[in-house]
Amino acid sequence: MIQYTLKCAGGHAFDSWFQSADAYEKLHAAGMVACAVCGGADVTKAIMAPRVSAARSRADSAPATSAPATSGQGALTAPASPAEQAIRLLREKIESSSEYVGMSFADEARAIHEGSAPERAIHGEAKPAEARRLIEEGVPVAPLPFLPHRKSN
Structure with missing residues (x-):
């Protein structure tokens, strides 16, 4: 498994796990990698630092804990802007x-x-x-600013 930090054209940063680097490339080429925040398909890998842990002695076997992100960058639990909050509320209402x-x-x-x-x-x-x-036939339809949940990463 490999974890990538991704970003979309809308400026959203999020993390996603893939089975391998090749799996990411295949999914990305097929258009199956979408922004976890807005659902946009224009997603690229963001610059990220490798996670390298220092060697520990046997006496120091306590698991390392990582502090949660405090900047909100990449956090998927809460939208980062009022516009994202409005889209989330719209999605909930429509669904x-x-x-x-x-x-x-x-x-x-x-x-x-x-x-x-x-x-x-x-x-x-x-x-x-x-x-x-549908539009030409006069059927009232409108595009939604998000993709269905099944297409989200």
């Missing part, structure tokens, strides 16, 4: 008050618009061409 329909979003949105499916709030995924067709 709690609508149904996730996955990749069948375009078909489901169209069926609701035509009246052949029950009226309800939905969210999901659509290819750009499908989303464009």
